[in-house]
Amino acid sequence: MSSAPDAYSTALDAAVASFGAMVRRVGWRHRLSEADVDELLQDVRVRLWRARPDSEQIGMVGASYVYRTAVSAALDLLRRRRAGNTEPFDLHEHDRLVTETRRAVSAEEELAESELAEQIVQVVSAITPSRRPVVRMHLAGYGRKEIAELLGWTEARTRNLLYRGLADLREGLLERGIGWESASVGTSVQDRTGTR
Secondary structure, X not given: OOHHHHHHHHHHHHHHHHXXXXXXXXXXXXXXXXXXXXXXXXXXXXXXXXXXXXXXXXXXOOHHHXXXXXXXXXXXXXXXHHHHOOOOOOHHHHHHHHHHXXXXXXXXHHHHHHHHHHHHHHHHXXXXXXXXXXXXXXXXXXOHHHHXXXXXXXXXXXXXXXXXXXXXXXXXXXXXXXXXXXXXXXXXXXXXXXXX
């Protein structure tokens, strides 16, 4: 029983270490002092611990989730600092900060999505050639019947190649450390094929 908390602590430490530089950049972007940046890292660690209570969940945490957590924690830290300050609260400065933060989050999410899309393209390019076109068409939004008609295949052949191709895609993504759900293809795949 003592190994479970150790595994969780190790997974949490690994997540904080792998995203530590990004969290520090968030702190610097919000003009936090070094002491505040250290506090921000600890706050992010606590928030991850509360939101992801087991080592498997911590291991699957993504960059965009940690980034949003860090931005939220940085804003909360700034609010606490200002609440303790005797100077009047500058509403315009707060609005500017929120706008900048939203832009930064949006840019970071776009970057994460483009990197993920590139990873998916690479994995699809590496799967068995006979399965490649059906998987590409499926990811482009075509239904199984449409794919069968366009490729001139039977429904059974289309279903078989799609099922095997998606299994290849899942395996390739997992080998790269990308969870099926975080790739945003898991839900759409299940919706279109009925596979679970």
